[in-house]
Amino acid sequence: MTADSSTFLTAEGLRLETADGPVLDGVDLSLTRGESLAVVGSSGSGKTTLALALLGHLRDGIRHTGGRVRVRGADILPHAPAGVRGSLIGYVGQDPGAALNPYARIRTTLLTAAGRLPRGERDTTVRRLLERVGLPGDTAFARRYPHQLSGGQQQRVVLAAALARDPAVLILDEPTTALDPPAKAGVLRELGALRERGIGMVWISHDLIAVGAFADRVIVLDGGRIAEEGPARRVLTAPRSAAGRRLVAAGTRSTARHTRTPPASGRAGAPTAVTAPDTGAPLHGANPPDTAAGSDSGKTDGPVLRASGLVARHGSTTVLHGVDLAVEDGECLAVLGVSGVGKSTLARCLTGLHPAAAGTVALRGTPLAPDVRGRDRRERAAVGLVAQNPAEALHPRQDVRTALVRPLKRLCGITDRAELDRRVRDLLESVHLPPGFAGRLPGELSGGQRQRVALARALAARPSVLICDEATSALDTVAQEGVLALLAELRARTGLAVLLITHDARVARDASDRLLVLADGRVAATGPTPVLLPPGDSPEEQVTRLLTAPAGAVRPTPYDTDRGASLV
């Protein structure tokens, strides 16, 4: 593929290898000015590696063994000349939480990205940039530090920083994963405007719908090779490669609804699990579950996890003002809310990582200590959390095996080496990772792989309730489908209750039994998913409507009342 005169960015026969083999193999790519190119592919297919290579950067452990990357005809591998990054090519990384400088206020981060500015223009620049990504432009917000932002806010700040210098090309690595639908729509609008202004884009995304609306051309990566390339419309409707077909199929198919098993009293995972045939069940197989979820002690009526009147503060600002919720065995409750509303905080309150200022959390009716340190082993094991930020959630110096073994040892008391190895293998398999990954460090994993490791870790202790804070955001459609299927299976088989925090309307609609909408730190609405998000309509629009509806517009449904629980 030869570049014509308008070609801005090219990769020719790019080959990058790790000690274990190639990550990218013979990748050719070119981008003309103002063009929008989407890169899709399953998790671990080399998208982030490619994006970094286009910036002239190789992660540690990755070697450049062939081909070249050029910007305006000049080689940028192995060393990018000064002035390429930032001003010519802007970058939005996959993991904003790990990228923002914790010592710099938002304002400083943006001004640093914007380069030299006259003193008088700085305030207006900061405000303009923040507003462009849908964040409040007031000074108070600009003076915040990254840790004072929610995941979605962080991501938008990173985006704002990339826009600051009006680069010729933007490289976006999953820029909207942490955004709620309205925010996402806003960002996409902003990006669309940029495109109008002739700014080229390389866009890495799992979100095929957004890709379809946005990209001129799509490249499908598979195992480090280009599986197919073509106009967006054609690739997304009639993919020719197997990889493309898989992705598109998973992305457009409405995930099979995994309704919860009837909440018959006394029904629980335990008998099912114990009596389950020892065959294909990778997770809760031969071993009788050794946590509260499986024991018969707690098999009483009522929700497995209930929170009432939760109040949570960050410093002096109150984020949650009295939240009530309940999840039942085998149920999946999706929590929706705009970015920054307090979903992560709620998750942390439930797990005891952020002790609530008021209110109680009860596990099967037994109140839990607000601080996780005050909970006993059973209680800790019973509530699992997949944190929002997979990069930070894994210890950078511990390999995957250690990450998985620890909860097994600590919370399940397994010490036998062979048994541990077997469980680790099973866990990896259940999240669709090859067993060989056990020896890897987090730095050697792709974003989606990290997220799956984090999920596997949370599942290791066989919790009764699993809280997933955006646990599928970094996953491609195929992997996402796999994970949701796994959760569904666990729910059905072991009675696992799932609290699914997500921005992905489709996931919320297809995977959950019930919805809970947070607004202004309170529960704005709750009810069965089919009621709140009836099938048919575009789920995105429905969620947007839900989130932007005035508080109280959505009433609790009979479903709640008939359970005798007043949830609002």
Place this chain on the structure above:
Amino acid sequence: MTLLAGPVGRRLALRVATGGALLAVLSLLVFVGVDLLPGDPVTARLGPNATPERVAELRAARGLDEPVLTRYAQWLGGLLRGDPGTSFSGKPVSEMLADRVGHSALLAGLCVLLLVPVSLAAGLYAARRPGKPADRTVSTGALLLVSVPEFVIASGLVLLFAVGLGLLPAVSLIPAGDHPIRHPDMLVMPVLSLLLVASAYSIRVIRACAVSVLAGPRVEFLRLTGVRERTILRTAVVPAVLPVAVQVWLVTGVGLVGGAVLVERVFAYPGVGDLLVTAVLGGDLPVVQAIVMILGAAMLLALVLADLAVVLLTPRLRTGGAV
């Protein structure tokens, strides 16, 4: 944002309060501890010139045969009234310490003033090239400097600059009635000797912290977004290094106030370190007790400041965020 009203203010108030309590504990420890030191102040003072009867007489006269707690109470009372007692030489301790503490603080202050930029520059310079010859040179150089004792360095400086080149005075003979600050030529070599020795620790710690920050994802990201290296150092690396570095600087600085004994000796600089050792050697307990209390209070203050600095310099702590 008024810092003092927020979490920082609360922390500070608490810290100052515990600092005061610690000072009280320290005073007891110091008084009793120093009292238990071997040797008898009276015989140490009288040397071989005194007969045992005179020693006994003198002990009684100085109240040394009273129980230690009684003497502690008296001493503490005096201290609170601003009177740290009388030296065994007969001079009021306050008079003996008056200038010397300031002189030593001046030396230490100047040293820290230079230490901050020097150690930051050298530490960051080395950290940006980990494992490269430049890093090895800085590290090894710093290590060599720290492993040569300060009096050897000081003597070397004297040989070079005073005896050899005649550029600077060999000895800090500060005229009576003058403050050392009026004689900068006499401060150069003492400060330089202290700096050479003290900087190694800061350089090494700063380098170690900076290396890890520079290798982290945040710096990688900043680099990818085209932020200049200088800006990265300023906005991401230095702030991450500062909380640790401030500890080292403050503690080193206060340590130098009483710990620069040998440098003070070599230059005959009228500081408190020399006085401390002389007093320890001579068994002049009231002086030892007073100096240790002053240095202790200074150190506790420095530690409070260092703690405060960590809070102020770590946004997560400053804003009172979650753990």
Place this chain on the structure above:
Amino acid sequence: GGSSDTPGGTDGAASDATSDTPVEGGTLRAVFAGAGASESLDPFAGTSPVDFVRNDVIYDSLFILRDGAPEPALATDAEPAADGMSFTLRLREGVLWHDGSAFTADDVAHSFRYMSSPDRPLPSELQMYFDMGNVTVEDEHTLTVPTVQPIGDPATMLASFPAKMVRSGATDFSTENAIGTGPYRVAAFEAGRETRLTRFEEYWGGASPTDELVFSSVSDPQARVNAVRTGQADYAGDIPFSTAKAGIEGSDLEIRTAGDTNRTGFAFVLNANRAPFDDPKVRRAARLAVDRARLVETVLLGYGEPGNDLFCKGARYFSEARPLKRDLEEARRLVKEAGAEGAKVVARSAEYEAGYNDSTKLFVQQLREIGLDAEEQIVSLAEFFDPAALEEADSVTFSSSPLPLPVIYGRMAAYPSFALPDDEFGAAFGEAMAARTDAERRTAWAKAQDVMADRGNTVVWGVADILSLARTNVAGIEVRDQAKYPYLGKAGLA
């Protein structure tokens, strides 16, 4: 004229007293070891060289020592009563204080009371001999001083101990109130740093040549050397042997010695009150065992000579005897004879002066060679003179300048662990103290020192030079009582 005209015994070192006489005017800057912040203008408080040197030129004594003999200063005469239990002190007339008032007997009575007051940190040792609180003033220039034991030669005692005269009523010795009768008055003083002194024109002994004396306290010997070397000072007292040995380049600098009558005697004092040194044989064995030549070569770097086990070489009535020859054979025999083979010997030392610890280490090795189980006990200065510990020690390292014999033997007698329990010695010592004529004193001291030489408990292995570094034009420096604290009242630049 100076006392120490004898040329220094060591090659390459000039004598302190040069033939040049200082010229009128100028400033003489001298550095001495100081005591830091505890230095004081109180003439009875100071303990460091710079205190002694400074206070020597601000204040005067009643008598001074010259060649070991008392010489009248503020007093003209001290005449003992017939029973020796008091003496009459006659004062010089026409002496003025720095503030212009006249010096009288009241000043002396006050000075005596003040220096011996029990509240003082260092009450004067003179009260071991004189009843200083009960002085009677006979008239303006005459006093009667009672004594506590018969004293035949009060003038020597008054000259030997620091007994400076201060003004009647003086108790505060701040810069403004430090008023003496000496050749210099205080212009500025900062403890541990510097004293500036200006000439007192009405000095009774004739005004001094130099306009201004500047004394600086510098504890580190090498720093003192550096100060002179780089021109910050003209004279540095008490410099290390190693500096002298290495030599100092520069044509206008010279290393001086205080002369061989002003050397410091280095010794090990054996504890004659406990085994094994309670046996005269073992004491003698130790004296035979000590390798004087080696110690002089190593510890003194050759700046000095072997000692004959008697203190105060150079003092009046000192017995010149040949040092014992090293004889290990004989020493071992004596040890065996005394049944002290393998006896434990603890040699206590602290670096009270340079060379204490080194000499102790060598001594211990030498004692081991004659079959004693010797070991050094090196402690801190503060512990060194702890009486209980001293009584437990078998040997204590010690040194003395050539003090008058009554002083040194009086001191040793007062310290149980230093005293020699020997009747013959005790009797001779008492005689010497009470003797009223020179001849009597001479015989009594000879007797006492014979006992010491025969079965004494001091192993004075060497006498060490006292070195100073001076610009060649520094002149008029005198030694009065101790060479480490020279008298600079007549010094100046030639």
Place this chain on the structure above:
Amino acid sequence: MSGGIPTAPMSPTAPTAPTGGIGTGGGSGTSRTGPRAAYAWWGLCATGLLLILLGPELAPHGPTATPGPPYRPPAAGAPLGTDHLGRDVLSMVLHGGRPLLLTGLLAVGIGSVFGASAGLLTALAGARSRLPRMLLMRPLDALAAVPPVLLVLLILTALPGRVGLITAIALAGTPLSARVAYAAAEQVVGRAHVEAAIARGESRCRLLGREVLPLVAGALLADAGIRFTGAVYLVAAAGFLGVGGSSDADWGRLIVEALPGASLQPLALLAPVLAVALVAVTVNLAADSAGHRSRKVLA
């Protein structure tokens, strides 16, 4: 790291041996010294260590023997000359290494372990619990407020000998170690993986040792490494003050004692100074390379 994990052959990217982890570590600019260089380096260290430990056996003269006149320049019998007492400088240097190294390493090791644990524990407890702060850091503050010289004096009085010396040096170093550890850990403890470990109920030991320590090891090792030289001179100071504990031939003592005669016999000063410097550089660089693995990730 990954030893004993069954690695399925189907794995497309099978993990390599632990060296792979090290090799890929080290940040963007870290040197990639090959294993050969590393072995050579460790070999050199080991040889040096052996030499120091065997020194007293190799020395031609005993530590108290005075075979020559003082300050003799190098000659056939004494290749480095003699010192102020006429002792053979070479022998003294050989004798002085072992006690010093053992005292120094032990004292620094104890002090750093203690200090670092205190600092890390406190950081881990965070703002939630004041207890560790009160029980660990505040007493250490009080300890820091006592000048090291006095501390050495006091402890050696109560506990004479080498044990006292080691205790004193360890205690003198602990407060700053604790603070450095605390300040470094303070930047790390908020990370999600530490929270996850807390939520799992990991023991404190494990939290400290596995979750936090590897991320702050660089600073801690730099701290401990430098502290070692401090220990050398604290030993010397103890000797200078006349309190026991140090042996005759500690390098620090040798240096202090050689200074006055440095112009007569510079080798008596230079030899121990060089020895200290060599050991200090080696110890520190060894600490660096030990910390190499862990310091690449902190932020």
